[in-house]
Amino acid sequence: MNQISEKVICIDCGAEMNHHAMKIDYSSGKGVVQEVHTCPECDRSELRQAE
Amino acid sequence: MIMSSRPLFIPVILGTVRKGRASENVAKFIFEQVGQREGVESELVDIGELKFPGDDAGEQIKHRGFCATCERADGLLLVVPEYNHGYPGMLKHVLDSNLKEYIHKAVGICGVSAGGFGGTRVIQSLLPVLRELGLVTIFWDGNFSGAQALFDEAGNIKDRDRHEKRIDKFLGELIWMSKVLRFGRQNISIS
Numbered sequence: 001m002n003q004i005s006e007k008v009i010c011i012d013c014g015a016e017m018n019h020h021a022m023k024i025d026y027s028s029g030k031g032v033v034q035e036v037h038t039c040p041e042c043d044r045s046e047l048r049q050a051e
Numbered sequence: 052m053i054m055s056s057r058p059l060f061i062p063v064i065l066g067t068v069r070k071g072r073a074s075e076n077v078a079k080f081i082f083e084q085v086g087q088r089e090g091v092e093s094e095l096v097d098i099g100e101l102k103f104p105g106d107d108a109g110e111q112i113k114h115r116g117f118c119a120t121c122e123r124a125d126g127l128l129l130v131v132p133e134y135n136h137g138y139p140g141m142l143k144h145v146l147d148s149n150l151k152e153y154i155h156k157a158v159g160i161c162g163v164s165a166g167g168f169g170g171t172r173v174i175q176s177l178l179p180v181l182r183e184l185g186l187v188t189i190f191w192d193g194n195f196s197g198a199q200a201l202f203d204e205a206g207n208i209k210d211r212d213r214h215e216k217r218i219d220k221f222l223g224e225l226i227w228m229s230k231v232l233r234f235g236r237q238n239i240s241i242s
Contacts, residue, residue, distance in 0.1 A: 018238060019240055021155055021241060022241060023150070023154055027109050036154045036155070038155075038237055039237070040237035043233070044122075045154070046151070047151045
């Protein structure tokens with residue numbers, strides 16, 4: 001079970017975003033696990049580094 | 052749970068920058084077919100017009116317009132020629148410039164080839180790349196063999212009925228997957 005420390009709020013519309021994926025991101029040169037969140041209202045997506 | 056009422060957005064990406072590319076006619080044909088689907092909006096993206104730099108890679112060369120298109124997209128439709136059994140390097144370069152914009156979104160591929168296998172080899176070689184980018188591939192493909200002879204001088208496809216029938220199944224699957232994944236991204240938590 002993945003633990004989410006706090007809710008992510010959409011900066012565009014204020015809705016609570018849905019955490020739907022965990023993805024390894026290599027863009028920094030090393031693999032970092034990112035949480036992927038999408039807004040159910042406006043479909044904006046955000047990455048947040050997993051704890 | 053929320054079922055979004057906005058139209059699906061499925062851009063068609065022309066995945067080559069070569070001069071004389073036969074894939075351009077295929078992309079225009081596919082774009083026309085997507086445009087006929089109710090509740091689906093599209094846009095034809097020519098990667099040759101994006102003018103990506105070649106001296107860096109990944110998210111360092113993010114293109115604002117292409118990024119916004121992928122962010123808005125519910126699915127991607129790639130039109131990809133087969134070059135020596137592989138995909139165009141510039142397409143990979145362009146695709147690698149995004150990540151979060153792709154995750155849990157559907158992708159379908161139309162392979163284009165001069166020979167008789169309809170780009171099946173390029174499709175197979177592209178699948179692991181798309182998977183790593185977080186896209187979800189579908190099990191129908193578009194296959195366009197003998198690409199230079201498929202269209203008349205005005206760019207109209209010659210054997211329209213046959214190709215429309217095949218593309219109808221492909222689009223049906225891509226649209227279904229795009230709808231399902233949009234619902235999932237917005238409503239189904241992984242935790």
